[in-house]
Amino acid sequence: MSLFPSIVSVTLIYSAMAVYAIALVAFTADLAKRAAPLAVVPSASRSTVAVGAAGSSSVDTAVRVQTEVQAHAVHPAGSSRAGRIAVALTALAWLIHLAGVVLRGISAQRVPWANMYEFSITSTLIIVGVFLLMQLRLNIRYLGTFVVGLMLVLLGVGAVGFYVDVIPLPPALQSAWLVIHVLVAMTATALFAVSFAVSALQIAQSRNVGGSRSLGATVRAKFSRLLKTVPDAETLDAMAYRIIIVGFILWTFTLMAGAIWANRAWGRYWGWDVKEVWTFIVWVIYAAYIHAKATRGWNGTRAAWLAIVGFGAVMFNFGVVNIFFKGLHSYSGL
Amino acid sequence: MPNSESPATAARSRPEGHIETPEPSTEQVTMPRLGPIGWARWGWRQLTSMRTALLLLLLLAVGAIPGSVLPQRTADPNGVIQYFKMNPVTAKVLDGFQAFDVYTSVWFSAIYLLLFVSLIGCVIPRTRHHWNALRQSPPHTPARLSRLPAYETHNVAAGEHASRSTLLAEAERLLRKSGYRVRRYDDPTTSGRSSSVSAEKGYLRETGNLIFHISLIGVLATILIGGSFQYTGQRVIVEGQAFVNTRAAYDSFSPGRLFTDGMLDPYSLTLDKFAVTYSQVGTKSMGMVTDYNATVTTARGSNKTQSTIKVNDPLSVGAETIYLLGNGYAPRITVRNAAGSVVFDDTIPFLPQDMNLTSLGVVKVPDGLPQQVGMIGFFYPTEAKQSNGQLASVHPDLVNPVLSLNVFTGDLGLDTGAPKSVYVLDTAKMTQVAGRGSPEKALRLTPGQTVQLPDGLGSVELANVKRFASFQVTHDPTQTWMFAFALLVLGGLATGLFVPRRRVWVRVTDDADDGWAIEYAGLARGDDPRLQSIVSNIAERHRIASIAATNREPQ
Numbered sequence: 001m002s003l004f005p006s007i008v009s010v011t012l013i014y015s016a017m018a019v020y021a022i023a024l025v026a027f028t029a030d031l032a033k034r035a036a037p038l039a040v041v042p043s044a045s046r047s048t049v050a051v052g053a054a055g056s057s058s059v060d061t062a063v064r065v066q067t068e069v070q071a072h073a074v075h076p077a078g079s080s081r082a083g084r085i086a087v088a089l090t091a092l093a094w095l096i097h098l099a100g101v102v103l104r105g106i107s108a109q110r111v112p113w114a115n116m117y118e119f120s121i122t123s124t125l126i127i128v129g130v131f132l133l134m135q136l137r138l139n140i141r142y143l144g145t146f147v148v149g150l151m152l153v154l155l156g157v158g159a160v161g162f163y164v165d166v167i168p169l170p171p172a173l174q175s176a177w178l179v180i181h182v183l184v185a186m187t188a189t190a191l192f193a194v195s196f197a198v199s200a201l202q203i204a205q206s207r208n209v210g211g212s213r214s215l216g217a218t219v220r221a222k223f224s225r226l227l228k229t230v231p232d233a234e235t236l237d238a239m240a241y242r243i244i245i246v247g248f249i250l251w252t253f254t255l256m257a258g259a260i261w262a263n264r265a266w267g268r269y270w271g272w273d274v275k276e277v278w279t280f281i282v283w284v285i286y287a288a289y290i291h292a293k294a295t296r297g298w299n300g301t302r303a304a305w306l307a308i309v310g311f312g313a314v315m316f317n318f319g320v321v322n323i324f325f326k327g328l329h330s331y332s333g334l
Numbered sequence: 335m336p337n338s339e340s341p342a343t344a345a346r347s348r349p350e351g352h353i354e355t356p357e358p359s360t361e362q363v364t365m366p367r368l369g370p371i372g373w374a375r376w377g378w379r380q381l382t383s384m385r386t387a388l389l390l391l392l393l394l395a396v397g398a399i400p401g402s403v404l405p406q407r408t409a410d411p412n413g414v415i416q417y418f419k420m421n422p423v424t425a426k427v428l429d430g431f432q433a434f435d436v437y438t439s440v441w442f443s444a445i446y447l448l449l450f451v452s453l454i455g456c457v458i459p460r461t462r463h464h465w466n467a468l469r470q471s472p473p474h475t476p477a478r479l480s481r482l483p484a485y486e487t488h489n490v491a492a493g494e495h496a497s498r499s500t501l502l503a504e505a506e507r508l509l510r511k512s513g514y515r516v517r518r519y520d521d522p523t524t525s526g527r528s529s530s531v532s533a534e535k536g537y538l539r540e541t542g543n544l545i546f547h548i549s550l551i552g553v554l555a556t557i558l559i560g561g562s563f564q565y566t567g568q569r570v571i572v573e574g575q576a577f578v579n580t581r582a583a584y585d586s587f588s589p590g591r592l593f594t595d596g597m598l599d600p601y602s603l604t605l606d607k608f609a610v611t612y613s614q615v616g617t618k619s620m621g622m623v624t625d626y627n628a629t630v631t632t633a634r635g636s637n638k639t640q641s642t643i644k645v646n647d648p649l650s651v652g653a654e655t656i657y658l659l660g661n662g663y664a665p666r667i668t669v670r671n672a673a674g675s676v677v678f679d680d681t682i683p684f685l686p687q688d689m690n691l692t693s694l695g696v697v698k699v700p701d702g703l704p705q706q707v708g709m710i711g712f713f714y715p716t717e718a719k720q721s722n723g724q725l726a727s728v729h730p731d732l733v734n735p736v737l738s739l740n741v742f743t744g745d746l747g748l749d750t751g752a753p754k755s756v757y758v759l760d761t762a763k764m765t766q767v768a769g770r771g772s773p774e775k776a777l778r779l780t781p782g783q784t785v786q787l788p789d790g791l792g793s794v795e796l797a798n799v800k801r802f803a804s805f806q807v808t809h810d811p812t813q814t815w816m817f818a819f820a821l822l823v824l825g826g827l828a829t830g831l832f833v834p835r836r837r838v839w840v841r842v843t844d845d846a847d848d849g850w851a852i853e854y855a856g857l858a859r860g861d862d863p864r865l866q867s868i869v870s871n872i873a874e875r876h877r878i879a880s881i882a883a884t885n886r887e888p889q
């Protein structure tokens with residue numbers, strides 16, 4: 001375990017944080033631009049034209065549908081320079097972040113996710129990875145402030161609060177399950193994080209329809225202009241659902257793999273310890289979300305709230321795990 | 335979400351309150367007078383409704399929280415005792431709500447049992463309905479396809495294609511090739527001028543969903559039923575010692591309901607060696623444990639096998655699995671009377687109290703000395719004095735081992751008949767004669783050393799210190815079942831969420847100019863972003879295939 005890559009890794013993580021911070025500023029500038037008054041809204045006319053042109057040709061129809069779907073996202077503010085710069089900077093920061101994580105793994109000579117610090121740097125890497133991957137296919141720049149902001153907080157807390165030097169794996173973690181179970185858990189967490197952003201926006205969007213009274217008139221006007229540049233609540237609802245069902249399957253796997261691992265390491269597959277309880281709670285909340293989506297009177301905003309609560313539970317689990325780990329180690333020595 | 339079936343069928347296939355069932359009419363809300371059977375039926379419908387399932391799921395999540403906040407008797411019995419000491423009143427009240435046994439409590443069980451009753455009540459009719467649906471043909475083509483979420487229409491001039499039946503046959507062939515189940519209908523309403531192909535695919539979605547839910551029942555049933563067949567026991571073994579697999583030999587044992595002593599396979603297990611590896615590198619990591627390795631010999635009759643047990647690597651013996659759960663030190667303590675003859679000689683496992691294995695143990699000498707003697711011992715594998723003057727262990731390996739003994743005389747309380755833990759010394763009827771708070775300092779011993787007991791009672795020797803390992807022996811015949819159900823849960827889930835369920839219709843109508851109007855329409859269960867492009871794609875492929883078919887046909 002050489003010291004050098006580990007120091008470089010820390011430097012890279014902090015550099016990535018700096019670049020993310022600049023990206024966050026650019027994302028915010030992009031949002032500010034969306035909130036500014038607009039003279040024309042070409043996107044609306046564009047989709048109308050496309051719909052009008054949609055005749056009997058199947059190609060036209062396909063175009064029509066796609067245009068409709070993207071009508072909101074292709075708002076000119078959606079491709080503002082600030083927005084493009086923000087995405088580029090995020091991608092750059094992600095590469096630096098990736099290098100930092102890989103070097104941490106190299107210096108530890110194992111997967112870089114065996115303690116809170118490593119879990120923080122790797123899961124935030126996956127969060128941004130998921131965001132960038134989605135950005136390749138859909139224009140979701142409007143989520144950038146939220147996703148990068150959230151991620152920066154998590155990464156900051158992880159890097160400053162949880163930092164530990166590379167230490168050898170305790171016997172309980174020496175298992176192939178560490179690789180698969182934790183990796184899948186982090187990927188699910190990343191998906192839940194992104195869906196959290198989508199659902200929050202969805203709630204804001206559906207509130208906006210009714211008009212929020214708690215805000216001042218100018219703020220409200222800005223907010224509502226901003227929300228006009230992002231997809232409507234229904235589109236966001238569908239997007240959140242699609243992200244969450246993938247996350248849910250991965251979480252189901254995480255729970256099962258955890259049980260199998262617990263059975264190997266501790267001789268029982270389920271013992272209701274704090275971490276198991278909260279993994280279960282998270283699972284049940286997202287199952288409830290999926291049900292809510294199919295229950296009359298519960299889909300839409302209410303379901304979105306469940307997705308928010310679900311992610312709250314994920315974050316709580318993350319925090320409790322930290323405290324719990326200390327407890328376990330000070331008790332038995334194994 | 336659009337309704338893909340007639341309200342009547344949808345109502346049968348989906349639970350009450352499902353988004354695809356018809357809105358309840360106002361008549362239903364103003365309740366008619368119901369007899370007992372009517373009420374029972376109404377109650378059952380409520381219990382098996384989507385809203386109840388959702389509510390119970392949320393209750394389950396909320397109900398699980400207290401068990402993570404409060405110590406639980408099964409996972410952390412000491413925590414519970416501690417809690418009772420700190421907040422006796424609150425603890426009493428909480429205990430009334432079974433807050434220290436949340437996961438076996440009446441109310442928590444009630445939540446999950448209701449949930450599963452609801453689940454069974456919901457799954458049975460759906461399974462029946464799905465079973466029938468699997469053997470039915472795709473439904474009639476709706477009269478107005480243009481109202482469906484994905485729709486397009488093309489006009490074909492006379493002469494461009496051969497005939498309506500060619501067009502339909504091509505549509506049928508194409509859809510079948512894409513995995514749809516297909517049925518042709520003549521539309522009666524158009525007086526023979528139009529016919530259509532109705533196609534459906536993705537029944538697997540519902541199959542997956544049902545398998546998922548049924549397997550959840552399987553998981554719960556395995557837990558509830560399987561518990562009766564399980565047993566598990568813990569036992570501490572000192573290096574060099576052996577244990578014979580009988581119920582009496584366990585330190586603690588929890589049998590399932592159907593356990594009988596005869597189920598234990600009477601092998602013996604000897605702990606030959608317990609090796610601990612410490613990290614030799616790094617400043618922070620120096621001395622951290624990197625490996626525990628128990629070398630054991632199992633013997634059945636004359637048949638002996640040596641194997642190793644590690645933390646993530648249990649040993650299977652017959653139908654049982656042996657896990658390595660903990661470890662610690664066991665000092666060998668010899669007590670002699672004033673005349674020098676041995677009155678006590680035993681190797682006593684001390685319980686580890688922290689990461690550096692500061693360990694706590696109890697020695698009870700009931701006979702052979704003028705008074706009964708009890709000792710509470712602290713063992714420090716690597717002793718160091720801390721800034722506050724207290725002793726502590728600073729490293730888990732035996733670098734500077736020291737045993738410190740507080741000595742009590744009086745009545746050990748062994749004769750009351752009440753079971754006494756070997757790890758607890760009841761000092762109620764005893765006087766402390768050595769250690770903090772008494773005239774003499776605590777006895778301090780290093781391996782090989784002998785010191786005198788106070789008041790000329792005799793002497794104590796620390797002969798040596800051995801390691802012990804604690805093992806758990808478990809018999810769990812449900813593992814295969816659990817694994818199978820878990821796989822089905824996962825597979826069913828993925829299928830139920832990702833396989834799209836779609837209906838597609840192609841209708842060919844004669845137009846006034848001897849040509850045809852061809853309509854393509856699609857409908858999906860749930861949200862399906864690709865529906866329109868799929869319908870368009872089918873239309874395009876159908877056009878090409880029809881032209882090809884026409885060219886093949888003799889003019």
Ligand code: HEM
Binds near residue numbers: 384452453456829
């Ligand atoms: C043990 C409790 C339950 C859990 C953990 C659970 C979980 C889930 C999950 C994860 C899904 C989506 C997976 C898929 O579609 O394959 C789902 C769907 C569904 N569940 Fe449950 N469920 C439970 C109980 C129930 C009950 C009691 C009912 C009956 C009221 C029910 C009815 C449904 C229905 C109808 C769907 C399909 C929803 C749709 O159309 O999208 N479930 N459930």
